[in-house]
Amino acid sequence: MTLSELQKAGKARLQRAEIEDAAFEADCLLESATGYSRSQCLARGAEAVSERVTTRFFSQIARRIQGEPLQYILGKWSFYGRDFFVGEGVLIPRPETEELVETAISVLRENPHSTVFDLCAGSGCIGLTVAKEVPECTVYLFEKYDAAFSYLQKNAEALNAPNAHLIKADIFTDTPPDGARADLLLSNPPYIPKRELAELQKEVLREPSTALDGGFDGLDFYRAIQNRWLPFVNAGGTLLFECGDGQGSEIATLFESAKAAKVLFDFQNIDRFVQIIV
Numbered sequence: 151m152t153l154s155e156l157q158k159a160g161k162a163r164l165q166r167a168e169i170e171d172a173a174f175e176a177d178c179l180l181e182s183a184t185g186y187s188r189s190q191c192l193a194r195g196a197e198a199v200s201e202r203v204t205t206r207f208f209s210q211i212a213r214r215i216q217g218e219p220l221q222y223i224l225g226k227w228s229f230y231g232r233d234f235f236v237g238e239g240v241l242i243p244r245p246e247t248e249e250l251v252e253t254a255i256s257v258l259r260e261n262p263h264s265t266v267f268d269l270c271a272g273s274g275c276i277g278l279t280v281a282k283e284v285p286e287c288t289v290y291l292f293e294k295y296d297a298a299f300s301y302l303q304k305n306a307e308a309l310n311a312p313n314a315h316l317i318k319a320d321i322f323t324d325t326p327p328d329g330a331r332a333d334l335l336l337s338n339p340p341y342i343p344k345r346e347l348a349e350l351q352k353e354v355l356r357e358p359s360t361a362l363d364g365g366f367d368g369l370d371f372y373r374a375i376q377n378r379w380l381p382f383v384n385a386g387g388t389l390l391f392e393c394g395d396g397q398g399s400e401i402a403t404l405f406e407s408a409k410a411a412k413v414l415f416d417f418q419n420i421d422r423f424v425q426i427i428v
């Protein structure tokens with residue numbers, strides 16, 4: 151079989167399983183199975199493939215058909231132009247979160263020597279990107295779970311950000327280390343109301359429920375941040391959250407003592423972020 155025949159066969163299997171973006175996913179898995187880039191795969195389309203590559207590719211296709219997220223099979227995913235290692239136990243970085251990072255960077259442009267907290271850091275896509283984009287700032291990334299924390303460590307190492315500090319912490323019971331205070335607090339916490347968890351797409355259900363479950367109304371983490379972490383944000387500082395569809399204004403009212411709170415919309419025009427100035 152040639153490389154291009156292999157791609158077609160994989161795509162056909164994905165299509166039969168009603169996977170929406172079958173051609174794109176088959177391309178990604180072919181890159182991963184061969185170790186070639188997209189353009190190398192195209193240029194070498196007429197070359198024969200080895201038994202080893204064929205077996206690897208079809209086993210990846212089978213995992214995908216079973217409902218495993220593409221990103222877990224690939225083992226990495228791009229966020230804000232950098233690859234992040236991902237796999238079971240860590241939330242996959244989402245494109246809308248890049249907009250939160252964009253806003254964070256524009257806040258930091260005013261004051262680059264800031265201290266930044268990233269609560270519920272997961273893969274570290276938010277905090278590590280900010281640390282790379284604004285090397286003058288100091289970023290503390292907090293994550294509770296072992297599996298996610300080990301991806302965080304791997305990503306921090308691969309990205310080499312000396313201004314990023316990783317801390318194993320539970321935001322419901324812990325506070326910042328050694329009196330650290332933030333000028334900018336970032337968080338994309340779990341925000342799905344418990345009763346909606348079962349209705350999620352089957353791929354999303356493969357992601358850790360601890361990264362999704364925000365309690366009864368989805369707002370448990372925002373309340374904990376208001377309670378425990380707001381006192382560690384400097385006057386004039388900013389909090390920037392990602393949230394779920396329809397949660398923005400309720401989160402803003404949790405912070406009624408703040409100087410200002412506004413809800414920001416994402417590229418799909420969903421109320422996706424809340425920015426609070428204290």
Ligand code: GLN
Pocket residue numbers: 241242243244247269270271272273274275276337338339340341360361362
């Ligand atoms: N902060 C990480 C992200 O945005 C993880 C978020 C989470 O686990 N809820 O991807």
